[in-house]
Amino acid sequence: MTAGFRDTRPSPAQPVTISDVAEAAGVSRQTVSNVLNAPDRVRAETRERVTKVIADLGYHPNHMARSLRASSPRMIGCRIQPLHAETVAAIQDRFLHALAEAGQECGHHLLLFAAADVAAEAEQCTALWRAGAVSGVVLYDITPDDPRPGRLTAAGVPFTAFGRTAVGTESYSWADVDNTAGTASAVDHLVAAGHRRIGFLGWPEGSSAGDARAHGWLTAVDRHGLLAASHRLDVRGDDTTTTGSRLMRELLDRPGPPTAVVAATDTFAVGALHAVRDQGLRPGRDVAVVGFDDSPAAAAMGLSSVRQPIKEVGRLVMAEVLRLTGRPPGADGEPPQEPLHRLLAPELVVRASSAPSQGSPPAGSDASPLCL
Amino acid sequence: MTAGFRDTRPSPAQPVTISDVAEAAGVSRQTVSNVLNAPDRVRAETRERVTKVIADLGYHPNHMARSLRASSPRMIGCRIQPLHAETVAAIQDRFLHALAEAGQECGHHLLLFAAADVAAEAEQCTALWRAGAVSGVVLYDITPDDPRPGRLTAAGVPFTAFGRTAVGTESYSWADVDNTAGTASAVDHLVAAGHRRIGFLGWPEGSSAGDARAHGWLTAVDRHGLLAASHRLDVRGDDTTTTGSRLMRELLDRPGPPTAVVAATDTFAVGALHAVRDQGLRPGRDVAVVGFDDSPAAAAMGLSSVRQPIKEVGRLVMAEVLRLTGRPPGADGEPPQEPLHRLLAPELVVRASSAPSQGSPPAGSDASPLCL
DNA sequence: AGCCTCCGTGTGAACGATAAAATCGAGGGT
């Protein structure tokens, strides 16, 4: 049934405290504390003795006690969203992982909570902060008219956002991927490959990232003087492969069909690839496709895609929220800290779906053959 | 730059404590505490007065202080994995959300951390528990020879797993989806539809869920007396649509090709659907396909799929780990608690990819038309 | 009247850790 009746000593029934260590080492509590927090104040000999006892007893400083004393919980709050779409999900996963990893390096952990909607999320954030359970919070998936930044600012909760609203972005800290530059670089790449009619597949207007991606496509097409040829090749729908397929078929059926498309997500792009092949066209040779997000599926299928530096965003956002919580801005006369506004450049990963003419790439190259 | 220079009162620079409330209400700390934790011990009149002051001052009990006093952090630890495959990711998202939601109902939160591998994860779990940062931990994505349950048991860390190892399952608490029953029900469904040669697409041996799904297919096929016709139709590879496609093509090229396949994941299944259509066959009519996980993609594409009751698993796992942490098993003479072993039945969601003969289903039915 | 009980409230201690201040001993300068 259970392992053994009397454990040797690996799992102490009573957790070992700093006093236990002090007693065992023949010093006072504070000396043990100094060994851990200010080793230079302790004589080398004593330090070694205490360190050994700490290891022997398996002592770990109590997180709650430390947080209480420092009145800093060393926790960053973050909501986990229910599964909306596949794309969001994939990003959420990677973002949360990046946050957790970045926080861990400075001894901070992630406190995850669920909330029904953004209003409930803002309330939760405020409550958690007031209760001293988190020193700050992270927001993501920001919509243009998102109420969260405003409410948290009003409540005085330190936070940093991945993404930004349409207005008021100067008053809070955020980091965002330059979606506009992402789709623009995709267009540049396609133009350089000789394409002149370049379509766009994306969400309907109303999302922050989506609108920026559409805008990047539009301005880049215009900049290359291809607006007249391309501006009718802008189609929108919800983010599924099915819709991507349908939209692409529509485009190909038009009088002046595109020779290349930029998709707002890999999901759209995968759907588009199917549609291309359905029409008996060769993806990458007859019609080029570039996706967005560089999902595992893109790598597997040889789909060119714009890679978001999610890990970097996570690091930045975590670093910023920690900076904000470092010294509360309410403190005496201190000048209020300048909020962070950072736009990170995404990176276009070229694969077979948009560069078949590359010939046989060297082994291990990212431009793997298109196998659909 | 910043909103205002002197906030009216919404964000108190100094957090309001229980003593502040006590002073403002003209009672002692303990009375305020009683109002919150044992209202029946306080006279109604006093209770109302204190409650009002609490609301006015916006008092929230300090989480850290409460945890320290109770020596129970009301936190459950859980690792977040880096993105392995798409399938894992989708499940991870939903599982973490289910956990967070279930925990919230009893005032518990999720502490997320990153770890390079299972060994590091076990170490982190132990450290977090020793440090009193979590009252217990949750494991998931368990492999047959997973070292985590053993190590955590040895360290005395309360935990519950989503999934189980090959041996020793009786000594720890777990909940799992009955993967075997899932693929078996898919086979039953296909047999009922008249299929006799039923293939299987899955991972190579070595994963817990994967082996169980393969086993379910095999035993069900055998039970229906179709082993001879089907046993050579078992193909394996990594979990990508590309591989799914390739494997399906292989199956269809064989002498006695399958008229239906059961896939270990929706990813395999989506790939299989592509291959079917490539051969000029009609998915659902000529060749039936059933996936696993009921991902959003499956719903969108009309792919029949076995749905895992993730939400229910999350609730169960959270409830169990809270039960385990309720009273430490090390306490005096108390009989050790019986660990939980629970197998949850998945549910087959039939859609067009395996039941085209259903004709036009009533509007809103799950058996939506197959649009690939 | 005297004693016990019960109810509402207040006081002291403790949870485990750490910042700040006090203490102690050794050495150095005059």
Added chain:
DNA sequence: ACCCTCGATTTTATCGTTCACACGGAGGCT
């Protein structure tokens, strides 16, 4: 011999909350 400094360590106080107990007054019972 005295004072001073300096480094190593201990003592004291504190973070915000809750448990265990003490206290005082009202009421009932003998």
